[in-house]
Amino acid sequence: MTAPLLVAEAIRVALPDRAGKRLFRRAPMLPILHGVDLTVGRGEAVGIVGESGSGKTTLGRALLRLIEPAGGRIIFDGHDITHAPETALRPLRARMQMVFQNPLSSLNPRRTILASVAAPLRARGERDPRPRAIVALERAGLSAALAGRYPHQLSGGQRQRVGIARAIVTEPAFILADEIVSGLDVTTQAQILDLLRALRRDLGLALAFITHDLSVVRVLCERVVVMRQGVIVEQGDCAEVFAAPQHPYTRRLIDAVPLPEIDDAWLDAPEEE
Amino acid sequence: MLQIAQLSAAARGGVGVLRAVSLSVAAGEVHGLVGTSGAGKSMIGRAVLGILPDAVRITAGRIRFDGRDLLGLSPSARRQAGRDLALIPQDPLSALNPSRRIAAQMTDVLRHRLGLSAAAAQARALEMLHEVRIREPDNVLRRYPHELSGGMRQRVLIATAFACRPKLIVADEPTTALDVTVQKQILRLIRDLQRSHATAVLFVTHDLGVVAKICGSVSVLRGGEIVEQAPVADIINHPAHAYTRALFAATPRYDRPPP
Numbered sequence: 001m002t003a004p005l006l007v008a009e010a011i012r013v014a015l016p017d018r019a020g021k022r023l024f025r026r027a028p029m030l031p032i033l034h035g036v037d038l039t040v041g042r043g044e045a046v047g048i049v050g051e052s053g054s055g056k057t058t059l060g061r062a063l064l065r066l067i068e069p070a071g072g073r074i075i076f077d078g079h080d081i082t083h084a085p086e087t088a089l090r091p092l093r094a095r096m097q098m099v100f101q102n103p104l105s106s107l108n109p110r111r112t113i114l115a116s117v118a119a120p121l122r123a124r125g126e127r128d129p130r131p132r133a134i135v136a137l138e139r140a141g142l143s144a145a146l147a148g149r150y151p152h153q154l155s156g157g158q159r160q161r162v163g164i165a166r167a168i169v170t171e172p173a174f175i176l177a178d179e180i181v182s183g184l185d186v187t188t189q190a191q192i193l194d195l196l197r198a199l200r201r202d203l204g205l206a207l208a209f210i211t212h213d214l215s216v217v218r219v220l221c222e223r224v225v226v227m228r229q230g231v232i233v234e235q236g237d238c239a240e241v242f243a244a245p246q247h248p249y250t251r252r253l254i255d256a257v258p259l260p261e262i263d264d265a266w267l268d269a270p271e272e273e
Numbered sequence: 274m275l276q277i278a279q280l281s282a283a284a285r286g287g288v289g290v291l292r293a294v295s296l297s298v299a300a301g302e303v304h305g306l307v308g309t310s311g312a313g314k315s316m317i318g319r320a321v322l323g324i325l326p327d328a329v330r331i332t333a334g335r336i337r338f339d340g341r342d343l344l345g346l347s348p349s350a351r352r353q354a355g356r357d358l359a360l361i362p363q364d365p366l367s368a369l370n371p372s373r374r375i376a377a378q379m380t381d382v383l384r385h386r387l388g389l390s391a392a393a394a395q396a397r398a399l400e401m402l403h404e405v406r407i408r409e410p411d412n413v414l415r416r417y418p419h420e421l422s423g424g425m426r427q428r429v430l431i432a433t434a435f436a437c438r439p440k441l442i443v444a445d446e447p448t449t450a451l452d453v454t455v456q457k458q459i460l461r462l463i464r465d466l467q468r469s470h471a472t473a474v475l476f477v478t479h480d481l482g483v484v485a486k487i488c489g490s491v492s493v494l495r496g497g498e499i500v501e502q503a504p505v506a507d508i509i510n511h512p513a514h515a516y517t518r519a520l521f522a523a524t525p526r527y528d529r530p531p532p
Binding site: 051052185186187188189190193197212213214215216217218219220239242243252253254255256257258259260261262263266267268 | 309310423452453454455456457460461464479480481482483484485486487505506509510519520521522523524525526527528529530531
């Protein structure tokens with residue numbers, strides 16, 4: 001059996017609490033993650049769900065070592081990256097990429113989309129990254145004819161495809177996606193989910209998919225991790241967790257999702273605490 | 274209560290925003306406006322409230338509200354009619370003034386719209402915060418918007434909207450920015466208040482699940498046009514139009530295996 005691609009053990013993260021900061025003093029540290037264990041297999045898609053304040057975004061940032069954990073261990077592809085310096089991380093960065101919620105703020109408005117997608121390759125010293133950037137754009141479902149456009153000239157769905165193209169251009173083994181379909185219409189959302197499914201199949205990508213939307217997880221992921229207040233309350237196979245949630249919070253979360261079905265009792269059901 | 278007949282609106286340059294939209298909402302009924310962004314669902318709500326963007330003009334049609342023809346009224350009569358209308362917006366934070374306490378913002382509206390004295394407005398605000406089930410309403414009145422959670426802010430705006438006893442409320446994606454467990458509480462609150470006050474609601478949403486749970490009847494919009502209009506059970510169980518069916522097909526569900 002091959003080792004999992006990503007293993008996180010007992011991750012603890014504390015971030016500066018700006019609300020508690022006093023003049024001329026360092027901001028006090030606020031614990032965000034209280035010992036989180038997570039494994040992502042090669043080619044596996046894991047949905048990380050939770051409400052605001054659950055720590056799901058912080059967990060994602062720790063997995064990619066955008067922030068350094070205060071405790072625990074992160075092993076990516078056999079390398080312990082928990083406290084690795086940026087020089088040691090740099091060669092691994094190409095293998096672990098990310099896509100953000102708002103592509104308009106993560107794309108440089110003054111760069112053509114081709115230049116944005118080529119940037120990660122250029123940063124690695126590739127002299128002519130354009131052909132590979134064009135391939136990535138086409139893989140993400142964007143015609144090469146759009147390569148010279150700027151982000152503001154694209155629709156929301158097209159911009160999200162640019163973000164995906166930029167993530168896959170370095171041929172990563174793992175992509176972290178944080179709320180990437182949240183701002184989109186259902187029809188555009190369905191197209192982006194189809195694209196991600198196709199990329200997983202064709203490129204063998206592993207995916208950590210952070211979202212507040214349980215239904216989207218079911219479409220895309222094999223496994224789901226439910227977070228609340230900095231801990232994982234439940235994780236398991238999607239079909240099992242959604243059919244028979246074990247933790248009361250998971251049940252409450254699932255019960256709160258309005259399915260497109262007539263159910264007169266739904267709004268009257270007493271709230272589970 | 275509300276009857277919209279053949280309403281058309283165009284943006285500058287003649288671009289159609291609404292095309293011959295007709296719908297009616299009875300007292301105490303919740304009518305859903307559903308569609309993707311740009312379908313015109315928010316524009317209908319804005320036309321009723323008289324707050325269309327400057328670039329958008331109504332080109333044809335009528336809006337009858339509580340026996341009055343809203344589009345034919347003088348500005349002062351229009352303002353008068355506006356007292357029977359209220360809005361619950363999508364983003365409660367931008368709808369509130371960040372530098373004023375909740376009490377001042379609620380009582381301003383109540384004094385202006387209902388002509389209450391300062392003390393009576395304060396009492397009415399407190400009473401409404403009780404009715405929207407806010408814990409420690411006295412304390413909330415003294416807070417600034419940023420000191421409240423998103424769900425609390427939305428409760429404040431719902432309290433303010435219902436405090437003026439409007440006959441019709443436009444709820445424009447009122448739960449889109451909220452966590453799912455908070456969304457359920459807010460939906461229940463809107464439904465309970467709307468029933469107990471017999472308020473008509475025009476409920477704008479992109480979420481077919483929300484439509485199924487709170488609306489009595491629905492208009493499905495695409496490109497400024499109503500493609501289908503029916504009682505909610507018909508829309509959910511037997512969508513007639515191909516576009517409505519496509520919306521359902523694109524909506525993911527946690528309870529079904531992926532296609």
